Amino acid sequence: MFLNNAIASYFFEGYLPKLFAFDLPSPLLATAEAENAPIVLSSVLLSLVVIYLASKIGSEIAKRLDFPPVLGELVAGVLVGISALHLIIFPDSGLLVSDSLIMSGIQLLNHLSPEVLSQVFASQSEVISVIAELGVIVLLFEIGLESNLRDLKEVGIQAVVAACVGVAVPFAAGTVGLMMIFHVAAIPAIFAGAALTATSIGITSKVLSELGRLKSTEGQIIVGAAVIDDVLGIIVLAVVASLAKTGEIDVLNVVYLIVSATAFLVGAILLGGFFNKSFTAIVSKLETRGNIVIPAFIFAFFMAFIGNAIHLEAILGAFAAGLVLDESDARNELDELIKPIADLIVPVFFVTVGARADLTVLNPANPDNRAGLLIAIFLVLVAIAGKLVTGWAVFGIPNINRVAIGVGMIPRGEVGLVFAGIGSASGVLSKPLEVSIIIMVILTTFLAPPFLRLAFGQTKDS
């Protein structure tokens, strides 16, 4: 066993148990590494097999029930995740390595010590998490490629208005309501209100794309607003968290975030013409395999890196890269080539989002959950109503589907969960308030796809 593990370890020479991360490499370390590396690979492979099986079974059942496939992927993720089957779980959820069915299987095969098994579990979780993150980057890149920049420019002002209304209304209603009705203190109330602001662009875009509505006026306003909204959400989070931590707002940081986010997107769009010509010129000169795919991903990953490096979001950079390359001549070919790549990596994101959602906080049988449930019901109502009104803020476009725009901005997804996580880590949020935010995120994420389908369905019938 040792010997064969060692063979595969060649590929893993980068792996060092983190316990020894500050020591110099030594033969002993090389041996530990040699024993762990193929087991990490085994557990990553097994996790991917489970994720792919879940995503395909979930999406096919959802399709047959006439739901968007992405909803099936999320539900399948919940089923294999921390709430049910414990196949795909993560150390930070509070579950131990012994709770993981995949790790138990790995343990049966390899008879590892508890310490080594914990290391393998942590490494596997880290790799799956990064692959999921690359998945959402590829998803936003693909969505950028599918979004037409000129269409987006046309709905630009509408998107800005929808985004501002969709941030301001739930923020104000949530904060005031929590303080007035539930007598929550000001800072936690502001924090929870802020958690209601940012739309999850990933889920909405996927559903819009599946409904064939991504390029509709409504779709473009939703995506545009969700992008602006995401940036506004980050700014709100920055302001609120610094308020919660220091008691004062860090004005310089707020100004920096606003300026850099605006400069980044506008800059990418303005420089788009130049990038396109260079990209087309380079692609036409390449003669080896991957002549389109590799330059496209160099650009996408570089923009994602820049997005991260200037302390915005990586997905914002990937989306900008997609918008820019959508204008290039190689566009149609790139659209075809990116599909199998997205098909392979994007489900990892959606299944792990589902797998991380802890539905046990919804159980009313547990008395600890009841306080949160009442606040949760309030937050869910504010979250839905606060975004629904955005549709009526859109002006100057006759016969537009206002319900669809509002519904499209309901899912909070990733960003909302981050608010809950930071609030919990910094001690600002009480347990019921934290649980309420999680419930709000789960429900808005799960309800938005069927609601969005219904909202667009109404248009078809009327």
Next chain:
Amino acid sequence: MFLNNAIASYFFEGYLPKLFAFDLPSPLLATAEAENAPIVLSSVLLSLVVIYLASKIGSEIAKRLDFPPVLGELVAGVLVGISALHLIIFPDSGLLVSDSLIMSGIQLLNHLSPEVLSQVFASQSEVISVIAELGVIVLLFEIGLESNLRDLKEVGIQAVVAACVGVAVPFAAGTVGLMMIFHVAAIPAIFAGAALTATSIGITSKVLSELGRLKSTEGQIIVGAAVIDDVLGIIVLAVVASLAKTGEIDVLNVVYLIVSATAFLVGAILLGGFFNKSFTAIVSKLETRGNIVIPAFIFAFFMAFIGNAIHLEAILGAFAAGLVLDESDARNELDELIKPIADLIVPVFFVTVGARADLTVLNPANPDNRAGLLIAIFLVLVAIAGKLVTGWAVFGIPNINRVAIGVGMIPRGEVGLVFAGIGSASGVLSKPLEVSIIIMVILTTFLAPPFLRLAFGQTKDS
């Protein structure tokens, strides 16, 4: 900065600094995680950008110089790796985080403490290593898809003969030569001799594919022999390492390895017909995106997992999966869909193989290297001659290119480096002997592609 880091950290909830791997999750940990996670993503993105730039520049230059593109990817990998630019380096090479240019850039952007930077470096290296490993799995899956099972069956006996000769001759010549000429003790000599046995299927297959010779009789014999050879190499490594460790050969383990490897490949091939019908039936019923790609990768990753789980190699399982699906009806569509995926992930493998190669051990100006250089020259000659003779062991096929078969089996690549690593870790190999094995691996890997081109070029001209 903290706040935005926290946003991205949602995707990374699986990330826990390994220093705390045995502790329960706590808010403090969540904060550490929230701060590190987007930096790990940044460094992974930047590493991928560098790897893709290197692979494309290298392959395009190689193509223009009439070398196989994969040689360009390897050389570009060496240039960005531990031997030159220090962009893609790994903690286990003995280099520190401060030697990594990418980490220095990340440090400039984020002002991390040395401890956090070391953690990020280790995490980034681990993720890139797993992606590279997934890359070689996808490569072998694609090669399996491109190999025709019936053709491979036709050359089956020839491949077995070539593999056995190609393992026995270098093993015997290397061991005896080291003992007689260089007065090396028996066990290290046997170990070094064993390091000469296993062919690197990845590089040879890629070159053959680029030359359009993968489906020629020679190509099929080489690939078949390299697969058998790889299995034989693992068995030899198992035997030799247990000899070196315990002074006696573990007969049960040897028997287990031989039986399981044979059963695995033969079983996969025999059950191929059944798998194919199921695969085609499932694919035809799926209606959502990824209907071919996801089932194909479920099968490939599952077979790779099985290959790893029964203590053979993951790439053996992926290759078997490719062989099986090559017979299915969805084959042509799958061939097209897998190309962009392979284009994106396989270069990570080849560039990191180059990046890990430490060419400084070749520098004769350093007196420490001289003892190794003489032994290295001997090992390189045995490595080349020992595989060249395999061509003449092939019988019953008239007008076959015997030189090409011999040359095709020269590269030792990954497996050879693992011998050096294990020998060094277990203390069996002296430093000069270890360095010699590394030099042998580097030279055979780098020389084989142009030699193989020449060997096939001769056929064309004559």
